[in-house]
Amino acid sequence: MSIKTVLIGARGYVGAELISIISRHSKLELIAASSRELDGQRVSQYSKSELYYQNLNPQEVVALSPDLVILALPNGLAKSFVDLIDDESISTTIIDLSADYRFDPNWHYGLPEVYSHKVSKRISNPGCYATAMQLCVAPVQDLVAGRISCFGISGYSGAGTSPSDKNNPELLRDNIMPYSLANHLHEQEVTHHLGLDIKFSPHVAQYFRGICLTAHIPLKKPTSLSEAFKAVEHRYAEHYKKNELIQFQAKPAQISQVVNQYGAVVGGLTLSGDGSHLAVTCTLDNLLKGAASQAVQNINLAFELPQLEGLSTQ
Ligand SMILES: NC(=O)C1=CN([C@@H]2O[C@H](COP(=O)(O)OP(=O)(O)OC[C@H]3O[C@@H](n4cnc5c(N)ncnc54)[C@H](OP(=O)(O)O)[C@@H]3O)[C@@H](O)[C@H]2O)C=CC1
Ligand SMILES: CC(=O)N[C@@H](CCC(=O)OP(=O)(O)O)C(=O)O
Numbered sequence: 001m002s003i004k005t006v007l008i009g010a011r012g013y014v015g016a017e018l019i020s021i022i023s024r025h026s027k028l029e030l031i032a033a034s035s036r037e038l039d040g041q042r043v044s045q046y047s048k049s050e051l052y053y054q055n056l057n058p059q060e061v062v063a064l065s066p067d068l069v070i071l072a073l074p075n076g077l078a079k080s081f082v083d084l085i086d087d088e089s090i091s092t093t094i095i096d097l098s099a100d101y102r103f104d105p106n107w108h109y110g111l112p113e114v115y116s117h118k119v120s121k122r123i124s125n126p127g128c129y130a131t132a133m134q135l136c137v138a139p140v141q142d143l144v145a146g147r148i149s150c151f152g153i154s155g156y157s158g159a160g161t162s163p164s165d166k167n168n169p170e171l172l173r174d175n176i177m178p179y180s181l182a183n184h185l186h187e188q189e190v191t192h193h194l195g196l197d198i199k200f201s202p203h204v205a206q207y208f209r210g211i212c213l214t215a216h217i218p219l220k221k222p223t224s225l226s227e228a229f230k231a232v233e234h235r236y237a238e239h240y241k242k243n244e245l246i247q248f249q250a251k252p253a254q255i256s257q258v259v260n261q262y263g264a265v266v267g268g269l270t271l272s273g274d275g276s277h278l279a280v281t282c283t284l285d286n287l288l289k290g291a292a293s294q295a296v297q298n299i300n301l302a303f304e305l306p307q308l309e310g311l312s313t314q
Contacts, residue, residue: 002029003303006061008081009072010053011035013157014097017292018070023047025310032056032064058084071096093302095123095295102189109193110298113243114138117301125298128158128211128290129202130186132282135266136215137194139239140232146218147197155209158286172206210255211286214279222275229271232278244308253283261285262293262311
């Protein structure tokens with residue numbers, strides 16, 4: 001039995017990754033893909049059937065009676081689709097890749113390695129940096145004593161295809177660009193979901209994809225440095241050993257390990273001399289574990305499929 005899927009925002013960087021994964025997923029059947037710019041053109045990456053982009057409005061989406069609607073639109077555009085599907089009270093599951101519903105208590109915030117799965121027909125997918133920050137902090141969340149600071153750097157695909165300074169090759173050449181150094185949406189998102197005080201400094205660089213994030217975490221006073229390190233390392237190893245998509249390692253995580261990969265790497269645990277501060281790194285592909293492959297994990301959980309369905313072959 002296939003899951004009839006409609007993808008809204010199919011032309012984008014995230015949409016393109018979703019089409020590729022859906023093409024290899026045994027249960028997801030893409031019945032429509034929306035793009036204003038590519039309306040009428042063939043969806044060449046979709047290999048299961050001959051599909052053409054359409055410029056779909058919410059009424060046309062509902063008329064298709066999909067089992068699943070994936071929204072991969074820029075922030076602020078999900079509402080018209082969500083409200084109509086809600087009004088029609090059809091049994092369609094919605095997963096939104098934007099930030100629009102990440103603070104809505106009626107939506108399940110889907111970060112499977114950090115928050116236990118809840119059956120829901122409304123799923124909000126975390127932001128890319130927000131995923132990396134939470135993967136860094138989750139194993140020691142109860143040991144945190146004060147403000148966490150995170151430094152993140154992303155490839156310019158994080159800024160999407162709409163032209164901006166953050167994906168302008170001229171401005172990015174031989175450059176690294178700090179931006180939104182206060183109140184970044186992901187700083188708010190992680191503070192909200194972890195309930196901790198987090199400050200985040202995003203940067204963008206001229207490479208295409210991949211995020212490297214370093215978290216500095218103040219810890220409650222340990223008894224001794226060696227004991228503290230052993231205890232903290234054990235926590236990370238235990239937390240991630242049951243999560244196939246997360247590789248925990250001793251060395252700091254590097255972007256080269258995760259480009260075009262569905263999972264993330266966490267590593268480089270380093271305690272300050274007095275044991276009061278822990279540094280930890282996480283790398284992930286912003287378009288995959290930061291978006292599309294995490295969305296498919298969440299879709300699998302929502303439809304009670306194996307969590308890694310469609311994600312194992314890499
Ligand atoms: N890039 C990343 O690393 C990550 C992105 N996200 C989030 O995922 C979503 C998609 O991101 P990304 O793929 O990078 O974005 P892109 O800018 O690359 O793509 C946006 C998509 O939305 C469509 N679109 C844009 N404006 C409108 C509109 N007014 N009405 C209808 N469709 C529109 C575009 O197609 P067309 O113009 O042809 O209609 C395109 O398919 C965003 O919410 C982003 O914040 C989340 C995690 C990581
Ligand atoms: C380089 C760059 O611009 N990155 C984006 C992250 C995109 C993302 O994760 O999308 P949401 O807006 O849905 O959270 C940013 O910092 O806003």
